[in-house]
Amino acid sequence: MSLFFIVALPFFGALLPGLMNAAGRSATAGVTFTVTLAAFIGLLTNLPAILAGDVVMARVDWMPALGLNFTLMLDSLGFFFALLILGIGLLIIAYARQYLSSKDHMGEFFTYLLLFQGAMVGIVLSDNILLLLIFWELTSLSSFLLIGYWKHLPEGRQGARMALTVTGMGGLAMIGGMLILGQIVGSYDLSVILQNRELIQADPLYVPALILILLGCFTKSAQFPFHFWLPHAMAAPTPVSAYLHSATMVKAGIFLMARMWPVLSGTPEWFVIVTSAGLITMVLGAVIALFKHDLKALLAFSTVSHLGLITMLLGTGTAFGAMAAVFHILNHATFKAALFMSAGIIDHEAHTRDIRRLGGLRTLMPITFMIVSLAALSMAGIPLLNGFLSKEMMLEEANHTVLFNSPWLVPVLATFGSLFSAAYCFRLIGHVFFGPVRDDYPAKPHDPGAGLWLPPALLIIPVVVIGVAPFVAEPFVKLVTASVLGSAAEMPSAHLKIWHGLVPALYMSIIAVVGGLVMLAIFTPALRIWENTPRPEAKVIFETIVEAAAKLAQALILPLHNGAFSRYAAVGTITIVVAGYYAWTTGTIGAPTHALQPADPVLISGWGMLVAATIGMVFLHRNRFLSLILIGIVGLMVSIGFVFLSAPDLAMTQFTVEVVTIILMLLALNFLPNRTPIESSVLRRVRDVGVAAAGGLASFALAYHYMLRDPVASSISEFHLANSYKGGGGTNVVNVILVDFRGFDTFGEIIVLSIAALLIYALTETLLGGPVGAKLLNRRPDQPRAGDMHPMMMVVLTRGMMPVVMMVGFYIFLSGHNEPGGGFIAGLIVSIGMVMQYMASGFSWASARLKYPYHGVIGAGVLVAGFTGIGSWFVDKPFLTSDFTYVRIPPFEKFELATAALFDVGVFLSVVGAVMLSLESFSRLARRADAPQVLHPMDIDPSREDLKEGV
């Protein structure tokens, strides 16, 4: 079967159990089993090619742009791992069918399991290292879901997150490592990379690449100091633990080290890092395992220890070490999966996994006893079982390994680790199955149905067969070893056999087994010592680091982000001043191209007023009314400035805008306290003054320097001047720019203005509907109201002025294209006229005389402007293309009709509508007569002082 199918089957198959959950538990498990079986058989069809020493390849281009292709490769190493993954997978599926209770969602479980399985198969079959990375990350993700499968358990959630964080870190490191590796070789294909040992090892980037890749391997394979996640992942249901932690996930790191062995191993860096990490992990794991009371925790740490053993063997960099590693991978997968499943059986039947509450199960669960004993004895390294053989080879290899110039360091530690390994195996058998039968088991234990015990029992067959007749496994082990070695080393001549003669390894083995028995004998005092020994708890350290990071984040973020606006503004100002200054110092700045103009005394006096008003504003800003007046002065001075600089249009606009805004702000002021309270300390105000001054001076300096230098080319405004009449039909360039050259900008701006008005309306609506509405209803003005609400003089005057103002507006609008003026200014002027009516005669009077709702006026304005723009499409011209013509209707003079004028009508209408709508909204706050529709349940403001006194 094509390799694609083998990889794809579990992924596509993963959909089935999720969808079939309703079909029943057996059907769900059955379909999962079938999918896996199909992949398994597909794998086996490739066996002849593998046995012939061929490498099966398959390739599809996926992302050639990034050097990533879907290239798969099956050699004996990949085949070996795939066989373990799918073969043990089949047993696990059968086991899980029985193990999961009816409360567990089975479809979900098997979906995750198949996803995980597919990802694992993908890892071992990948030829492209980037593809391998993808599958690698997918195992992290799917194992996260599997480990957290019992999501109601906090330990499950924590364990899953920890596993994902640690393996995710490794995965990210590996992305870096693989990219560097690919960069060195110039290809991401393993088949190419594996041929380039010398090139890689000679590259200066070899060490970083090695470290990053090893980070990935070590985190995945739970090597010290990343071993701590694995025991916490035991919160998962037992089938998950059995699958992930015997044959698959944790073996991924081992697989990758084996895969990369030909090109990465053999250097001092590889040797020191990998061997010592493996050695430490082996010893540490074994020691901790002995003192764990939870069966699964014991097995977890024993897994950690055995992974260390394999890592160490790969680290030595010799061919014999590699062969021993391969052999132990096979052996460990068999006995460890059997042990995990048995632990699950015990948990399932006795409802506890605590060794202290067990004991005496030998007679109650004889089948389980048999399975566990054989598997555990194999793990302890007892002859005639497979564990013995590979452990012997490990000790033999350890004996030849010189680490840190010490010939005894590795052998002693290896023996020490083996001793504890033997001890926990003996404890597992002794404390669980031997001893008196108890009467306080949480549930009455007995052997389960065959569905549960058969899968582990099947795994015991290879344990015994290989143990008794190692030559059965030898061809296969050598075949796989050949793949690991590649062209980097010769196949070792040694054979797998039980009796090697009286070699040091045998003595070490004997020491370990005997020592293990002694350890079990003195277990109780040893445990006491262990419990009283203070030791760093990796999980605590991990959590401390995570918490410290979160604390650091909080310490960094929260004070910065405390909601004080002045602080944000200060940061922004400082940033731009510093960045600007820094930029200023980097580049060349030529000499000024022209001199400073002499200052006119009139100008200086105007400038002086502007500055005085601004500074006065800073000092008087607590008095809101006074500040408003000062703002008015500033605006006026700016308008005068425009006049002086010969920009009458701007001056008119600025002036009318000033009038309207001041009126609107006065209305708003009516509802605010007279004075702004003091909110910041003196120190803060000093800081703010400093920041503001820096910003101001910087802008000044910048403007000063720019004004002394000419632009590099004539500006586009010269085109505007030249074409205003010719192309735009108007002599007032400013207006032609607004409605024609850059009418598109104006279109955007009238929308902004309209939205602003609609927002003011929406905000007042919201306010009046909320608690503020009640407050307003009960509001007592802080100053007595004038007896004469609508002074006669003012009413008469404003009504008389209304037609005049309208005429002026009309005139300014019409003349706009050629003289100062235009729709925007006209709109403001007309609005002022109408505002006067509101002010003088009152809101109700004025609005009663208004026929059109302001919303509609705004909408009409935007529509007119918009359709003027769209209109040009009908003559196949771009948006907003204008046209004009001259007409003569006697007795009038010849005059011009321009589509731009229509656009200006739109501007005019939206300005009038926007201003009036804002005004209407403000005044609604003030109207008490027709009370607004209050959505807030309360019409009384309880915080009103005099009401309280009345009670």
Next chain:
Amino acid sequence: MSWYLTLPLVIPFVASIIAYLLRSSPLGAWVSIIGSGLGLIASIALMVVVLDAGVIAGQMGNWPAPFGITLVADLLSAVMVLITAITGFAVAIYALGDITERQAKLGYHALFQILLAGVTGAFLTGDLFNLYVWFEVMLIASFGLLILNGGKEQIDGGVKYVALNLISTILFLTGIGLLYGMTGTLNFADLALKVEEVENQGLLTVVAMMFMVAFGVKAAVFPLFFWLPAAYHTPSFAVSAVFAGLLTKVGVYALIRMFTMVFDHDIGFTHTVLLWVACFTMVIGVLGAAAQSDFRKILSFHIISQIGYMILGLALMTPLALVGAVFYLVHHIIVKANLFLIAGIAKRLTGGTEVYQIGGLYKSAPFLAILFLIPAFSLAGFPPLSGFWAKYIIVKATLDLEMWFVAFIALAVGLMTIYSMTKIWAEAFWKPHPEGIEPELKTLPNKAAQLIPVAGLAVLTIIIGLNPEPFVVFAERTTAQLLDPSPYIAAVLGETP
């Protein structure tokens, strides 16, 4: 040609006016949906044309560039317009189930369409001042959406948002004035040519910094990001989704546009600054997220952190890095908008957004859980989802330049992102609800309206993830245009001068 350019803008304007007129009727929401749908069709049409022609330009008012205003669509603009339309369409549908009658009455749908128009306009314009106008349109519309029918919290957030953005606006305007003073032009293409003639490079760099800060505020980069977390967690979820997806990206887009086309005179300085900004932004954002426990606040800080990656792509300025930035932009908009939409559904079901106080979603709403898993792990950069490729390309670009430390930061930030996403996942989804609530999807008032857009965006993430090749090839073409603007300039100014 100009049809293709103006339609994506005119449609939302017209839709907004109609929606406003119908604001009191349930039809208003449908106008918004139809408008967004038509806008989507128009953007697809634009994309098709641009894919074929490379760059198209339209002169508004038929004034030749650089004297009038030019709308230009190169591949970057076209893809941004398209992704805006996609997000807009999704959120418009989602709004059916999220926006209250009262918000609609106050003009929600009209403001939403205006916002889309503003964003689209910013992507399409080829004129600096016109870009400013679109920024204004966006700002006012987004302010409106923030405070619409809001309480104290919303108004507080909204006012800060506006005030800080106004600082950026003032800087932007000043920068435009100064740049115009130096070059006498506002048109991007013309600027690109004129800037080369400027002798006072130091002054030019100062202006460049002003633009960097102005756009940096919009993009919420370090140290100018304050407004974002202050405001994004307050409005309704549909609003925050479109903000999260689109608004900051306009700033990123503007930075990319200006700092590839106009301000490339002193890359050694400007892009080094950007590099620092990028690193700090990535780190501070992700740390900020780690410090939060509110669904939306976590997501908000992650926007900042992810913006860092995009800026990083720009800062490195190699073809691959820019490919990464473009890819990241597109991926991020889809994913982030979707996460906010999901947060909205989660809040409706569980009654809160504080992750430690909610839970149980996995069990009672497994479909939502799957829908969350996809964008969340895409954001965290897991394959085979879109985020993996985005991160992968950026990291590869840094490694190609042998910037080890930068690569380390990019990867470490990725790890912290995983941490935050699993926090939400473990607390809001896996953990049983502390009050025992078992929130089911069928309790949603308008289930289809809320789930269809979420599912659609999730599918898009998967499509990009599983078949990234065409997207990468597209990003490569885009990058080629960015690094060699001559076709852009030729399209805008007519014959190359």
